[in-house]
Amino acid sequence: MAYLNPTQTARPDFIWPVFRFMAVQRGGISQRRIIAFTAPGSLGAGDSDVVMSLRTLGELGFLESQGRGDEASWTLGAMGKGIAVDDYAMFQKRLRSALFASFGPDGRDLADSPAADLIRVLCWFLKSDPHTEFATLASVQTDKTWPSDIASNDTRWGAFQSWGAATGLTASAPHAASACIADCAAAVRQALEELLDPGQEKEALEVLRGLRVLIPVLPGGSLSEAFGFRHESELEAGSALSFALRRWDIEGWLKLDLRSDSKTQIKLFTPDSDFSLLYSTVKRLESAGA
Structure with missing residues (x-):
């Protein structure tokens, strides 16, 4: 359940800014330099979100790296090439492709993909009616039909909301706070x-x-x-x-x-x-x- 667990996989809220920085680089750039530009020490936020974002972008094929630690050199991977710094729609399309491709032909090897729980919940949620149905943490905690334990805490629920919006498959409910609908x-x-x-x-x-x-x-x-x-x-x-x-x-x-x-x-x-x-x-x- 890596994609629903922010301690294992970065959320798109952090992935996109890091990718935008990389999209304008002409060659390899060290991890230390990426951190200095995207999470400067003066902000006091630490570098864990950037490091996790780089790792996630690497797993999805948007970036490639050589070396380890702060001296690792990062460059654009196949999924990341050709995406303009302001082309979020293209980033969304590639993000969906990368997530779906992790299952192999016809959805085989479902259990082996770190995106399995995310994709399972998206499949379930996209069967709902965005006109009349919406989901909040409170509602999924009482709805036993949800196919995952994403409702175990607000962190995991927030990760689902973030990934759903980033893939263009869910959206915030216009009539309820902290809720989402199956607006794809x-x-x-x-x-x-x-x-x-x-x-x-x-x-x-x-x-x-x-x-x-x-x-x-x-x-x-x-x-x-x-x-x-x-x-x-x-x-x-x-x-x-x-x-x-x-x-x-x-x-x-x-x-x-x-x-x-x-x-x-x-x-x-x-x-x-x-x-x-x-x-x-x-x-x-x-x-x-x-």
């Missing part, structure tokens, strides 16, 4: 940018399948299935994914449409009706900027 709109938009060019239209089922490949923790995705969370039909988007797709449609970045001659339609959940919304095509609009 950020991750879904980033994935759609890979699946659809501006102005391009595709069959809705093809888009749904593509999203589950790029974000396999979504209901129906390979990791969600591997962790034992059954999804009834590939045509059903599920509450969280429906929330994300409808948001981008409402904001004018996507156009969801139903063609009368379509052979297949996907089903999106809506809290306003007992019936699903049916769509057959998804188009990425060129002019909108959400």
Whole structure:
């Protein structure tokens, strides 16, 4: 459970500033120098968060190192190359890729990954409805269906909130303090940018399948299935994914449409009706900027 244990793995709150510093370096830089710039002694915060951030970035493939201790030399790794210092969206995409890739093809070797508990909880949480359901430390402590002991203390719960937001798969609840909802709109938009060019239209089922490949923790995705969370039909988007797709449609970045001659339609959940919304095509609009 390393990614839910801040004593073993740095939280994204610290990882991103350290990575931004490394993103502008032209070559190797010593750990001592990284600490001096990102956690100067005058702040009195110590260097443990920076050291742990470097180690975590190394494990995820964003950085590489040679040597040990303060004299270790750090450089950008394969996952970190090409990310601009202000491109947090690209960092999020690479972060998800690194976490998902740690499980191997089709989610094998689940128990061996330090991200196993984090991914299991994300799979479970993304089955909830962001319109009506939200989670706080108090609520998960009384909900025995949560698939992890993340509710054992506020530190572990805070780690889940931090990683969920950093991967674009959860967000703070707008109506409740210290709560989060299964708002995966950020991750879904980033994935759609890979699946659809501006102005391009595709069959809705093809888009749904593509999203589950790029974000396999979504209901129906390979990791969600591997962790034992059954999804009834590939045509059903599920509450969280429906929330994300409808948001981008409402904001004018996507156009969801139903063609009368379509052979297949996907089903999106809506809290306003007992019936699903049916769509057959998804188009990425060129002019909108959400």
